[in-house]
Amino acid sequence: MSTRLASRMNHVKPSAIRELLMLGADPAIMAFGGGYPDASLFPLEGLDAVFHAAIAEHGRESLQYSVPTGLPRLRAQVAARMALDGVPCGAEEVLILQGGQQGLDLVAKLLVDKDDVIITENPTFLGALIAFNPCEPRYAGVPMDAEGMDMAVLEDVLRREPRARLIYTVPDFQNPTGVTMSLARRRRLIELANQFDVMVLEDTPYRELRYEGETLPTLKSMDTEGRVIFLGSFSKILAPGLRVGWAVAPAEIIGHLALLKLAADTQCSTLNMAAVSLFLDRYDVDAHIATIRATYRRKKNLMLDTIRRHFPQEVSCTDPAGGMFIWLTFPAGFDTARFMSEHALPEARVAYVPGATFFPTVQEANHARVSYSSPPDEVIVRGMTALGRLLRLRMGG
C-alpha cells in the first residue's frame, strides 16, 4: 500500500452502525438496534410477479442502461403520489435514488462546503451524519421536545451562523426519537428558512407509517420559494433490499443532483425501477401500507406496554405516533453504552443502540434507541422484560 495512503486512511472513521449490524447477526442476541423493517411483511408474491414481468416481458429494456434521473414512468408515478400528499409536482421535479441515503450524500455534495454549517435535530439520524461528514461541515444541533425542534433555538442558530447552509430534519416519527414535528413548528421552520435564505432537507422514510392521529402536511407542501428538498423511500413500504428512493425539488436542482448521481453510480438499477413501477401499476400499495401500519402499531403498543410495566420509573420513553423507534432517556450519569456491554448483552442478551452516536456535537451518554419493527412479538416482550428487570436490579429502581 502507498505510504501516503496509509497516513490518509486515518481520517476515515469506522462506523457505529456497522458494528451494530455485526452484533445483530448473532442469533443468540435479542436485537432491538437495527432499523430493519419486518421481513414477514414484504409483499413477496407481488414482487415476484413484477420482477418476472419486468424480465420476461420487458427484459431488453429493463436490463439495459437507462438515464441517471430514473425511469420516466416511475418519476411520473412518484410525482402523482406526491400530489396526493399535498405536493403537486411534475416528473421533472423527481429524481430516483439508490435509497433515501443517496439523497443525503448528493445534496450535501451540491450544497455544503468545508466549514459550512448543517443544522440538525439533536439527536439526529446517524446515517445523515455519515453522509454529510465527507464534506467536512460544522454541525449545529437544535434540541427537541415532544413537538420537534425548538424554534427559538433554531432562530438563534440561524442568527449567529452566517455559514448555515442546510437545515436537515426528519419531521415524521424521527430517527432516533420517534418524535413528530407539530404543524406550528413546521410553519415556523419554513418562515425561518425563507428569512435566513437557507435550504431545507426534509427526510421522510417513515412518513407513511402513521399509526394514530392525523397526517401533517410536509414541509415541502409549505415551500413557496423552492428551498425544500424532499427525500422519500420505498424501503419501509416495499422492501429496503430494492434500494429505490426519490428526491423532489425544483427541476433545476434535480438536474444538478442527477449530474452528481451520474458521476457517483451512473443510475439506479433499471430493473428495480421497472419492477417498482409495475408494482405501483398492478398492486394496491396503499392497502399494503395499511397492513404494515397495523402490524407496527401492535408491536409499538406491545413494546411500550412492556417497557412501562418492567422498566424503572426513572427511565422515560417517547410514545411515537408512527415509524419504527422508541427513544429511552435514563437519569443523568447513566451510560447506556457501558451498560449494554457490561450487563444488557451478557446478562439479558439484549442489544439496543446507545444514544451517544446520534448526537452531532455533544454526545449524551444517557439515551438509547430501541426498534420494535423487526423483532417478533414474543421477542419484544421477552427482551424488554429482561432488560427492564436487569435495569431495576442494577439501578435499584
Add this chain to the structure above:
Amino acid sequence: MSTRLASRMNHVKPSAIRELLMLGADPAIMAFGGGYPDASLFPLEGLDAVFHAAIAEHGRESLQYSVPTGLPRLRAQVAARMALDGVPCGAEEVLILQGGQQGLDLVAKLLVDKDDVIITENPTFLGALIAFNPCEPRYAGVPMDAEGMDMAVLEDVLRREPRARLIYTVPDFQNPTGVTMSLARRRRLIELANQFDVMVLEDTPYRELRYEGETLPTLKSMDTEGRVIFLGSFSKILAPGLRVGWAVAPAEIIGHLALLKLAADTQCSTLNMAAVSLFLDRYDVDAHIATIRATYRRKKNLMLDTIRRHFPQEVSCTDPAGGMFIWLTFPAGFDTARFMSEHALPEARVAYVPGATFFPTVQEANHARVSYSSPPDEVIVRGMTALGRLLRLRMGG
C-alpha cells in the same frame, strides 16, 4: 431557490454523455455513440429464474438490508473468479459496487485531494473524468500507441509531479480507443508505480470480451505492494441494468471504501446481489460470455470491414482485439463534433461520440468513437456505409 445555491450551481457542468443518451433515444438516428451492450444477448431466462428464486425462496433475506461490503456469498464467488484470472484473493479483499462507476467515485474520494494529480490515458473514459472531477484534481494525460500508454512519458510525468496520487487505466480494449496495453508496458507501469509510490486504478469492464489473441495478465496480478485497486463489472457480461460491479484491493482499503459506500448509498441492492450470486451458482456464465464474444467479434469485423471499404483513406481506425469500441482519427483540422451536427446527423442520420470529450486536458477535435456492440448487423453496415460516403463527399477523398 436559495440565492447562494443559485450561484453555487454554476459550478456543476452538464455532461456530454447525457446529451448523447438523448440523441440515442431518437429512433430515426443510427446511434453508434452509446457504450450499450447488445440487449438481445441478455440471459433473460436465467435472470428470470434466479430473480424468482431470490424472491420466492429467499425473499425474507434478499429483500432485507444486508451489509455495505456486499453479500458474503457473492464476494466469495467473485474472489474465486479473480483467482482463476491470476489474482488469488479472499472475500475480504472484494467489495460489491453499484457498477464499476461507483468504484471510480469512491476511490477518488479516498485517495485524491484538490489539486492532486490523476494520471490517465490520453484519451480516457469520460465517466472516470466525471467521477473524479468533484475532487477537483489536476489531470496529466499520457499519450498512447497501439501498445497503450507511452511509458517514457509516464515516467516523466511521475518525475515532475510530486502530487501524482493515482494512475487510472483501462488496460484491456480501452474506452474510447479499443487499445490493449502490452505485457511489457504492464510490467513497466507496475515498476514505475512502485518506484514513485503511486496507487493504480485498473478498470476492466471489457476484460472478458476478448475476440482474438491471448488474455494478458491484469496489473493486479503483478501487484506485489498492494497498490493496485481493480474494478470489475457484471454490466457487460450479464446486464448493465442490474448495477452490480466489484472492487478488489487489500482488505484494509476495502474496509475504507466500504465506509465511503455506507455513507453514499448504504449498500447495493440485496436482491440484485442475491440474483447474480444464484446465476453464478446455477448457470455457466463462461459459456454465456463465449456467446457474447462470438457476436461482438462478428460485429466488430463487420464494422471494420465496412469502414475500410467506404471511408476515405485519410481516416485511420483502431482494430481492437475485444471490447466495444473503434476509435477513428481524422486529418488534423477536421472537427468531428461540427461534422456530426452539420452533416452526419442531418444527412446520414448517424451519431457517434466526437472524440474531444475524452481528453482530460487538451481536447483534440479530430477523433470519434464508434461502438458496434449494440446496433444490429444491418444498421452497422448501413450506418458506416452512409457515413463513409458522406465523408468521401465532404472530404473529397
